[in-house]
Amino acid sequence: MKIKLTAKPGTTSEIKTGNWREQHYPEIDHEKCIGCGMCDTVCPEGICFNTGEKNKAGKFFYEKDLDYCKGCGLCAEACPVKAITMREEKK
Amino acid sequence: MKKILEGSRAIAETIKNIGVDVVSCYPITPQTHIVEDLAKFKADGEADYEYVRAESEFAAMSILVGASAAGARTYTATSSQGLLLMTEVLYNVAGMRLPIVMTDANRAISAPINIWNDQQDAVTVRDAGWIMLYGENNQEVCDLHVLAYKIAEACQIPVMVNLDGFVLTHTLETIEIIDSKSIKKYLPAFKPSEKLDPKDPLTFGAFATPKHYMEIRQELHDDVVASKKMIAKEMTSFKKYFGRKLSLVDYYGDKSADTVVVAMGSVLGTIKDAIDELKKSGKKVGVLKVSSLRPFPAEEIIKEIGNKKNVIVIDKSLSLGEEGILAGELKRSFYGNSKATITSVIMGLGGRDITKEMIKKAITQAGKSRNQAVFIGK
Numbered sequence: 147m148k149i150k151l152t153a154k155p156g157t158t159s160e161i162k163t164g165n166w167r168e169q170h171y172p173e174i175d176h177e178k179c180i181g182c183g184m185c186d187t188v189c190p191e192g193i194c195f196n197t198g199e200k201n202k203a204g205k206f207f208y209e210k211d212l213d214y215c216k217g218c219g220l221c222a223e224a225c226p227v228k229a230i231t232m233r234e235e236k237k
Numbered sequence: 238m239k240k241i242l243e244g245s246r247a248i249a250e251t252i253k254n255i256g257v258d259v260v261s262c263y264p265i266t267p268q269t270h271i272v273e274d275l276a277k278f279k280a281d282g283e284a285d286y287e288y289v290r291a292e293s294e295f296a297a298m299s300i301l302v303g304a305s306a307a308g309a310r311t312y313t314a315t316s317s318q319g320l321l322l323m324t325e326v327l328y329n330v331a332g333m334r335l336p337i338v339m340t341d342a343n344r345a346i347s348a349p350i351n352i353w354n355d356q357q358d359a360v361t362v363r364d365a366g367w368i369m370l371y372g373e374n375n376q377e378v379c380d381l382h383v384l385a386y387k388i389a390e391a392c393q394i395p396v397m398v399n400l401d402g403f404v405l406t407h408t409l410e411t412i413e414i415i416d417s418k419s420i421k422k423y424l425p426a427f428k429p430s431e432k433l434d435p436k437d438p439l440t441f442g443a444f445a446t447p448k449h450y451m452e453i454r455q456e457l458h459d460d461v462v463a464s465k466k467m468i469a470k471e472m473t474s475f476k477k478y479f480g481r482k483l484s485l486v487d488y489y490g491d492k493s494a495d496t497v498v499v500a501m502g503s504v505l506g507t508i509k510d511a512i513d514e515l516k517k518s519g520k521k522v523g524v525l526k527v528s529s530l531r532p533f534p535a536e537e538i539i540k541e542i543g544n545k546k547n548v549i550v551i552d553k554s555l556s557l558g559e560e561g562i563l564a565g566e567l568k569r570s571f572y573g574n575s576k577a578t579i580t581s582v583i584m585g586l587g588g589r590d591i592t593k594e595m596i597k598k599a600i601t602q603a604g605k606s607r608n609q610a611v612f613i614g615k
Contacts, residue, residue: 149456152441152443154439155438
């Protein structure tokens with residue numbers, strides 16, 4: 147047996163899986179965002195993250211990493227202030 | 238030391254002496270006595286393996302996948318529907334190159350439901366990437382288990398040891414069980430090249446895209462092909478250690494016979510008795526035992542019987558609509574290598590007893606070229 151069949155953990159971060167995305171992607175309204183982190187909690191891929199920047203209301207706002215987003219829309223469903231909208235992908 | 242033991246008990250004692258780390262089983266007739274005995278050894282404090290009771294055969298084999306990947310020497314046994322239920326996992330075991338050893342007490346497949354012996358179960362998973370060995374009697378079956386661990390761990394390919402359900406599992410024979418001390422000398426401790434370890438995490442059974450999948454499958458194929466040499470070598474070494482002969486193929490009877498009967502498993506004993514009787518009446522017939530279905534010892538078979546006129550293959554299994562599995566294998570191997578006429582005879586399905594008279598009837602089929610299997614049931 148010459149081919150190595152095992153893989154070290156974390157190797158999937160090198161492979162961008164965002165191109166598997168279903169036809170919608172999330173758009174986050176930074177001004178509406180209250181920084182609660184619910185989108186990050188519910189995201190199965192862990193692609194929502196705190197930017198560390200504050201909006202005009204003085205709240206930290208979140209952003210998404212489309213390199214890995216699958217377009218499930220859970221973040222938009224879970225957002226308590228409706229700051230996330232699922233937009234149609236233009237491919 | 239020689240003991241009179243039931244086949245199942247003998248296998249269980251052998252597995253105990255081999256020193257497996259994890260046993261996970263789900264009971265099914267006619268395998269049940271093997272796993273009952275293994276559970277009893279554990280309960281009585283005679284064995285120190287982990288005995289995991291699974292909720293199904295699918296779970297039993299899946300538990301072994303985890304255990305084997307974590308570096309444990311593993312064992313399970315099953316039969317018939319149980320083997321079919323674990324089919325998906327069998328492919329995973331081979332694909333992940335885990336050296337799991339399993340006993341299959343060969344039994345018929347439903348429907349109609351039938352708990353008795355034939356060999357349809359194992360041949361159904363012939364293409365899963367497992368090495369598949371067949372024992373003629375319980376001594377050979379026990380010896381094949383010891384050999385199986387050596388081959389599995391050396392080749393990183395799982396091994397299935399087959400024996401005829403009831404005919405062998407429930408039969409008492411005089412058997413020499415190899416003690417654990419002697420096994421230790423023959424079989425070194427299992428040291429996997431890589432294993433699951435929380436301190437140094439690894440992914441087993443990872444995703445492979447079209448870019449990699451094909452080469453991985455080809456390598457498994459090549460390694461199953463190459464395992465034949467290793468099996469032959471280890472069989473020779475086995476004789477040096479334990480004094481008993483194991484071989485990929487074994488010819489019995491008059492070397493000058495024109496007609497030869499080929500089979501796997503316990504039916505070989507009946508065939509040998511039948512041809513001994515024919516010899517007394519002046520008819521020369523040979524018998525070829527095949528002990529390995531995967532890898533298939535095509536060259537060895539051709540070397541032994543390629544020059545014969547008639548080959549009768551007795552199968553206790555078939556590809557419905559075609560012919561016996563072993564017969565098909567022989568035809569494929571003989572193409573372009575031998576002029577023998579090969580006849581596929583199906584016998585003993587669902588526990589139908591095979592008598593010497595039926596074997597003699599099968600031998601009368603010699604030379605009759607047919608594309609379809611001949612069924613002999615009485």
